[in-house]
Amino acid sequence: MTVDNALLSDQRLRITALEPFGLALHAVDRGRPPTDLPVPSLRALVREHRLLLLRDFAGFDEPAELSAYGARWGRLSVWPFGTVLELVQQPDPADHIFDHSHMPMHWDGMYREHIPEFQIFQCVHAPGEGNGGETTFSDTAAVLTNADPATRALWSRATGTYHRKMEYYDSTCVSPVVTAHPVHGTPVIRYNEPTAEADERFVNHPDLEFSGLADKSELAELHRGLRAALYDPSHLYAHAWRTGDLVVTDNYTLLHGRNAFTNGAPRHLRRVQVLGDPPLANPGLVR
Ligand SMILES: [Fe+2]
Known part of the structure; x- marks a missing residue:
């Protein structure tokens, strides 16, 4: 593990590795403000480890x-609602994001x-022991490294076309399944x-279509193989939330989703998104 020196020499941090990827920085003095930690050092850690957990720091x-x-x-x-998304179950959600259901992998x-x-x-508030609601993260660079050549060749031929309409957008995105990290390639x-179209409990399905494959059996193999690899324990980190946790992730490399949680569990997360420098124009957006 390579850890930035400024943080390594910080006696008020306990640093542990998460499995199968990610790094956790625990505040030794509970309630220390996270603003104490230099952002350039933290940023380097997220880029190296894909995910960083700050635990036992003062909350916001x-x-x-x-x-x-x-x-x-x-x-x-910046979204129509501002910069902070309140991820909390709504009583009659118009979209699965505000439900308690499983959230499929996406970026x-x-x-x-x-x-x-x-x-x-x-x-802000953990869902509580035994209530599920872990946010799931898959390290797609590792998935590709570990895929056998024939599987990788199949995935590399596929392109996804996704259309989704919800409160904040009505957009189409077209992207090859295998592509390059926009900074280091x-x-x-x-x-x-x-998700299964037949699953009526899943509110507001996006429309998905995949091209570049020879037939239905290749398409089925694409989804089967990707699902198996993305959720393989050697590539998947499922974060079990504790109240006060801050988690920072590399959205260019990871895909993420959510495990279903108990209906009515008090799960409350907030999320902001930080653009790259320079900001990455979405290469897949079709107007
Ligand atoms: Fe998301």
Whole structure:
């Protein structure tokens, strides 16, 4: 593990590796403000380890504080609701994002003008022991490294066309399944995992179509193989939230989703998105 020196020499941090990827920085003195840690060092850690957990630091009481913290990392994505998304179950959700259901793997920004480099999540309230609701992250660079050549060749022929209409957008995105990390060119996967159309409990299905494959059996093999690899324990980190956690992720490399949680569990996350420098114009957005 290569850890940035400024943080390695910080006696008030306990640093542990997450499995199968990611790094956790625990505040030794509970309630230390996360603003104590230099953002350039943290940014380097996220780029190297894909995911960084800050645990036992002081929380942010108000959404504006999370937004101000995110702005230390870079320019934030601005949505119709502002910069902070309140991820909390709604009583009669118009979209699965605000439900308690499973959230399929996807990358943030796929339907937006810019793809954020980082996501910063704050756990305002954990769902509670045994209630599920883990946010799932898959390391797609590792998935590709470990895929056998024939499987990788099949995935590399496929292109996904995704259309999704919800409160904040009505957009189409077209992306090869295998593409290159926009900064260093490492092969990564961009994929929105399908959910069964028959699942009526899943609110507001996106429309997905895949081209470049010979027939239905290749298409079935694409989805089967990707699902198996993305959720393989050697590539998947499922974060079990504790109140106060801050998690920062590399959205250029990872795909993420959510495990279903108990209906009515008090799960409350906030999220901001940090754009790259320069911001990455979404190469897949079709107007
Ligand atoms: Fe997302």
